[in-house]
Amino acid sequence: MHIARLRPDHRGRLGELLVETGAFNADEVAVALALFDASQAALAAPASDADDSTDYEFVGAFEEERLVGYACFGATPATDGxxxxxxxxxxxxxxxxxxxxxxxxxVEQQLVARGGRLLVVETSSRADYAATRQFYARSGYAEAARVRDFYAPADDRILLTTRLTTRDGGAATR
Ligand SMILES: CC(C)(COP(=O)(O)OP(=O)(O)OC[C@H]1O[C@@H](n2cnc3c(N)ncnc32)[C@H](O)[C@@H]1OP(=O)(O)O)[C@@H](O)C(=O)NCCC(=O)NCCS
Incomplete structure (x- = not known):
């Protein structure tokens, strides 16, 4: 398995992957692909034409050149690191x-190299997100804030964070 930046020709497989996970509805898949298109267009544009869409970056995990996973991340506007x-x-x-x-x-290693300070993930309190929350907890992310009933009654918005520069055994030391 290797990790590399996604290219425009990965779009088809990216769409398949999003559907295959079963975790995202049609609207969410469309948004994910729209972000990908915007990021690729921004990368292809001259630097002076780049707009906010460069705030979305994509890395993929590949097994024998087949895309088997991806992450999308970016700088949070109006923050320092x-x-x-x-x-x-x-x-x-x-x-x-x-x-x-x-x-x-x-992603963490790339951000440490750029002087990133904090990485934020948003998730839901719903039971069907338990595995996702467990994944992030096992990966060193802790709850930093919670907005009760944000998405719907009894469906809280949870912000998980990890510090990029101080956590032992995490991004900063790898
Ligand atoms: C969440 C997701 C990205 C995890 O990817 P993965 O490759 O299966 O996870 P890993 O194998 O790297 O697991 C890393 C850690 O998380 C834990 N973990 C992963 N999936 C888990 C699950 N379903 N239940 C409990 N723990 C889990 C693993 O035990 C492991 O911990 P450990 O090494 O300390 O034992 C994947 O399950 C997924 O794509 N889910 C659907 C989409 C989603 O929920 N995305 C996140 C929100 S956008």
Whole structure:
């Protein structure tokens, strides 16, 4: 398995992957692909034409050149060294083999190299997100804030964070 930046020709497989996870509805898949298109367009544009869409970056995990997972992240506007991890997905056929962890660590390492301070992930309190919360907890992310009933009654918005520069055994030391 290796990790590399996504290119425009990965779009088709990215769409398949998002559907295969079963975790995202049609609207969410469309948003994820729209962000990808915007990021690729921004990368292709001359630097002076780049707009906010460069705030979304994509890295993929590949097994024998097949895309099996990806992460989307970017600088949080109007902050000093804070980044958002917007999206993370691993092909169900290869989940539980460390690919999600490897993607998160790759993002963390890139951000440490840029002087990033804080990485933020947003998730839901719903029971069907328990595995996702467990994944982030095992990866060193802790609850920093919670907005009760944000998404719906009894469906809280949870902000998880990890410090990029101080955590022992995490991004800063790898
Ligand atoms: C969440 C997700 C990215 C995890 O990817 P993965 O490759 O399966 O995870 P890893 O194999 O790297 O696991 C890393 C750690 O998380 C834990 N973990 C992963 N999936 C878990 C699950 N379903 N239940 C409990 N713990 C889990 C593992 O035990 C491991 O911990 P450990 O090494 O300390 O024992 C993947 O399950 C996924 O794509 N889910 C659907 C989409 C999603 O929920 N995305 C995140 C929100 S956008």
């Amino acid at each position: 804070t980044y958002d991890l917007y999206w993370l997905a691993v092909d169900p056929a290869v989940q539980g083999r460390g690919i999600g962890r490897a993607l998160v660590r790759d």
